Amino acid sequence: MFTTRPTLQGTFGMASSTHWLASQTAMAVLEDGGNAYDAAVAAGFVLQVVEPHLNGPAGEVPILIAPADGPVKVLCGQGVAPRGATVEHYTSLGLELVPGTGPLAAAVPGAFDAWMTLLRDHGTQSLERILGYAIGYAERGHPAVERVGETVETVRELFETEWPTSAALYLADGRAPAPGSLLKNPALAATWQRLLSEAAAAGPGREQVIEAARRTWREGFVADALLAASARPTMDTSGERHTGTLTGDDLASWEATYEDPVTYDWNGWTVCKAGPWSQGPALLQQLALLPDEVTAADVQFDDAPTGSASGDGAFVHRLIEGTKLAMADREAWYGDADGPSAVPVEALLSDGYNSARRALIGDSASRELRPGSPDGREPRLSAHATAVASGQAGFDPLAVSAGAGEPTVARDGVTRGDTCHIDVVDRWGNMISATPSGGWLHSNPVVPELGFPLGTRLQMTWLEPGLPNSLTPGRRPRTTLTPSLALRDGRPVLAFGTPGGDQQDQWQLHFFLAAALRPHVRGGLDLQGAIDAPNWHTESFPGSFYPRAMRPGNVTIEARAPQAVTDGLRRRGHDVEIGPAWSEGRLCAVARDPETGVLSAGANPRGMQGYAVGR
Structure with missing residues (x-):
């Protein structure tokens, strides 16, 4: 596959970040x-x-570290x-x-x-x-x-x-x-x-x-x-x-x-994320909601042949609907809560819970906010989330836009805050991912x-008492920041992440699947190919940033995606917006082959700032 730049390989060290000087x-x-x-x-x-x-x-910065001689923290x-x-x-x-x-x-x-x-x-x-x-x-x-x-x-x-x-x-x-x-x-x-x-x-x-x-x-x-x-x-x-x-x-x-990471095992990989004070477990929930078998053809929708699972948008549809379910759970359950309000992470990632949740994914796009009931507990949404989900709170198209990242709105103008990312792996096998x-x-x-x-x-945070993410002195606000590490056989292999607010674990999902399933390059993970592949995001859940809007049924997908995919999504009831060709996802990644010690790196070409270096 053609990529914007090569996947770097070497043995001394690799770094990838959102700015070449870093x-x-x-x-x-x-x-x-x-x-x-x-x-x-x-x-x-x-x-x-x-x-x-x-x-x-x-x-702020959440950091995942994988020392060569110790556990992931x-x-x-x-x-x-x-x-x-x-x-x-x-x-x-x-x-x-x-x-x-x-x-x-x-x-x-x-x-x-x-x-x-x-x-x-x-x-x-x-x-x-x-x-x-x-x-x-x-x-x-x-x-x-x-x-x-x-x-x-x-x-x-x-x-x-x-x-x-x-x-x-x-x-x-x-x-x-x-x-x-x-x-x-x-x-x-x-x-x-x-x-x-x-x-x-x-x-x-x-x-x-x-x-x-x-x-x-x-x-x-x-x-x-x-x-x-x-x-x-x-x-x-x-x-x-x-x-x-x-x-x-x-x-x-x-x-x-x-603290210890939250982890989920998928297809031979162990993916590590920060706890539910971040949105990290949402990526794990999205993995748990996948069908039992996922193939490279499913995730390679940039050049998938007509008639393949992804060629008509069927697999992308499943990913989008799984994202909606995971983000609905994020809204109802995630936060820096303890005691009776503690986040039921184990239940949210359990096979039985996700099997039932997976059955909610039908052939058409959902426009509802549908949190689940892990361990039989009833979900509770903020009044504002309930209002935006039901259409009672208006949507301001100037306040949220495609691929915007982490928006903050200043008086008399809309502006975009966003995020950085850095991954590094060294010759001794130490690895880090930070956002x-x-x-x-x-x-x-x-x-x-x-x-x-x-x-x-x-x-x-919400200005409503009793929610997992209520504004509470001494508690962390639930952040969107969500770096990632992935292991195979208990050994660190891949560090990755992206800017992008609520989009971070959506873009990382498609990247991780592509990196894990696509054909390798020179015997290693095709990091650059996975980064370059067309990506998408949905805003079909309450946003994390002021003014906390929601766009039920929305999907924004890069113009490079095949027409068959976008047509298939529209047939399934998604409100598809075509974004610029290079607008979705700003991923960085480094990797290490634990058998050979070969290091690799890739960086996002979107925005013309991300860069990977190494030797």
């Missing part, structure tokens, strides 16, 4: 003797500089709701939804502490060396990609009238960053340099310096500036100015934590002393 940074760290975890941390900080419209230091870099972030407080302000922008939407920042924890526990290099790459790009500049300027233009009025600190950085001389122009962030460079200077005073040990940096973030000058930003009245998507709820105790008491996001340049005003804004992840 990928090359990761490779530079590997060349310098670092391992996959050193490389991912350095690349993660570079992504904050070169993709500020997609992530920032005060955002999840490192949770998703911060919790502050202690003052109660349903009662938000509804007392006249709000029905958490705003999509502004300090009321800010959770405790999680990304920085997660990266530091990873570096401390699994890395080998000094913090000074790891941060040096990001400092260099922030201080000396980097060529701006097209979407940075496009995003800034979308929120120009907001920046100029309400968020002057953001205008000072991103509208210098009244102009948004032009593609290829050098974009600098001297305040961010100074932040990291000051943090390094203060951390170095803690002592010469590598771990001592990292721990001191964590304390400075939580209790020092960084914390002081973040708290001041949270307390500043800020215009948000409600059309009003609000202050946030973040306190010093919130920052000082939170730290990234390790940084949040703290976008348009999520909150830039904190002038720091060079970056607060995040907005609390917008994913």
Whole structure:
């Protein structure tokens, strides 16, 4: 099959990310003797500089790690709701939804502490060396990609009238960053340099310096500036100015934590995901809902012969309907809940439950939101989800669009936040998959002393008590961020992920099936072929981002898909939208053959930013 670029292969190291500078940074760290975890941390900080419209230091990052000599673990870099972030407080302000922008939407920042924890526990290099790459790009500049300027233009009025600190950085001389122009962030460079200077005073040990940096973030000058930003009245998507709820105790008491992944065995693979505080188990549910036998012809619908299972859209139809069922369960059951409200993950992934759910998939497209009853428990949906599912809440076509990713809506303009991704595998067999996001340049005003804004992840919670994803102090908002690792015979083989909000585990489903089932390239997984294959997504469930819309029956599919597939979907009752030829899916992937040690990588050509490197 023709691909946009080759699947890379080598034996030394591989990195794939959503920006070529981050990928090359990761490779530079590997060349310098670092391992996959050193490389991912350095690349993660570079992504904050070169993709500020997609992530920032005060955002969040779930990380899956597979050490060469240990079990797969999840490192949770998703911060919790502050202690003052109660349903009662938000509804007392006249709000029905958490705003999509502004300090009321800010959770405790999680990304920085997660990266530091990873570096401390699994890395080998000094913090000074790891941060040096990001400092260099922030201080000396980097060529701006097209979407940075496009995003800034979308929120120009907001920046100029309400968020002057953001205008000072991103509208210098009244102009948004032009593609290829050098974009600098001297305040961010100074932040990291000051943090390094203060951390170095803690002592010469590598771990001592990292721990001191964590304390400075939580209790020092960084914390002081973040708290001041949270307390500043800020215009948000409600059309009003609000202050946030973040306190010093919130920052000082939170730290990234390790936990076991949720796993599902499919066709000889064990797929590992973060728990139901993410949407990760939805991918596992989609796998559990598949027919007993799936073939390469089913997933190769870019050039499938007429009459094959996928040639008339039959298999794509099944995937879409399975996605709807899994996402309905996500809406009813997922969240950071415990006790009687704990998420019944084992039941949601059980054979009996999914056999009954699979029987709901008929020959025509469903337009209903149909959560199930695992263990006989009755599902409960938020009032807003029920309203959008029944058509009682209107759909704003400007608020949600095909392939949009993670939308946040700013006053007087629609803009798109999104996400980054990085995968790395090294010559020793260490593997990592991470999906940084949040703290976008348009999520909150830039904190002038720091060079970056607060995040907005609390917008994913409901202002209704008693739900698994209700806004609750000390609990994580259910995030869409969902990196993946896949094992064979207990050994890590594949790390992958994508930006894309609610679309992430839809795009990853088709990628994983294609990678697992399609013919191999030079004896290894055809990563690039699986990434390049035409993809799709549905919005036939309540969205995770403000304004939490739903489009019953919707499917958006790339124009490269055969006409027979789109015609078949329409015959089955789907509202098919044809997206641009290269618009669905922004996947990154690395792999390792445990028998030969051969490493491989591929990266998304869509958007002309993703890149894989290795040797």
